[in-house]
Amino acid sequence: QVQLVESGGGSVPAGGSLTLSCVVSGTIIEYYCMGWFRQPPGREREAVAVGRGANAGTPNYADSVKGRFTISRDNAKNTLYLEMTNLQPDDTAMYYCVLRTDRCVQWSSTYVYDYWGQGTQVTVSS
Secondary structure (H helix, E strand, C coil): CCEEEEECCEEEECCCCEEEEEEEECCCCCCCEEEEEEECCCCCCEEEEEECHHHCCCCEECCCCCCCEEEEEEHHHCEEEEEECCCCHHHCEEEEEEEECCCCCCCCCHHHCCEECCCEEEEEEC
8 A cells, every 4th residue: 555644834924945845655665756836725736846767867846946845755765855945935835745656747737746745734824
């Protein structure tokens, strides 16, 4: 059974930083497409960043987070990360880790991912 467990969320002032982690069990992440989505209050889920497995190309980022967020993974720990800097109130959302048991396609679509974590809340105050 594949499980994704996020951690690292919290409350920070604008300009602050957080690093989210997603520990995966039940499968090996090295060759799979993995990423982060978020759902702001009252809005739909949106893609934040998605990375290809086996270093197969550069990650994709939402325009709103380019230059501020960095996605990475530690295959030895079977863990995905999202380093977030210069956080702004618009970044307030529930953040979800996602996994697709194949290569990345249509990276920003919620429909292509096979597994989702339970989410971790990020709140940024102005």
